């Protein structure tokens with residue numbers, strides 16, 4: 001069974017995860033719900049991505065709300081993002097159709113953002129497309 005370790009926020013923990021042979025990591029502060037003052041995953045991502053150096057996939061969550069959030073995360077080294085509360089909110093408002101609509105909106109925003117920065121594929125994204133991780 002693949003082991004995906006969630007809650008990584010530092011390069012040292014990313015290194016330890018690699019050394020223990022995890023299949024993937026999730027850069028996450030658990031939605032900022034657990035401890036005040038934690039670094040945001042988007043800020044933590046670049047140094048963690050340098051440590052992982054392609055040796056396992058990196059996922060990111062906590063605060064992904066728009067297609068440009070997805071673009072930033074992929075540019076800074078994530079393979080994919082995860083989305084938490086927006087799914088619950090969409091489900092509460094409009095059921096399964098609401099969740100499908102929310103995911104469709106984020107996908108459409110992401111594709112538009114790719115067009116606006118001028119890339120045709122995810123491989124073309126990189127840190128140069130993000131001047132600040134704020």
Ligand SMILES: Cc1cc2nc3c(=O)[nH]c(=O)nc-3n(C[C@H](O)[C@H](O)[C@H](O)COP(=O)(O)O)c2cc1C
Pocket residue numbers: 006028029030031032033061062063064082083084085086
């Ligand atoms: C109600 C609720 C309960 C959660 N419980 C857990 C948990 O038990 N363990 C965990 O790792 N993350 C937990 N999370 C965090 C989510 O797994 C996820 O990391 C987070 O919601 C992503 O951020 P976002 O909601 O801003 O997209 C919880 C989140 C919510 C909203």
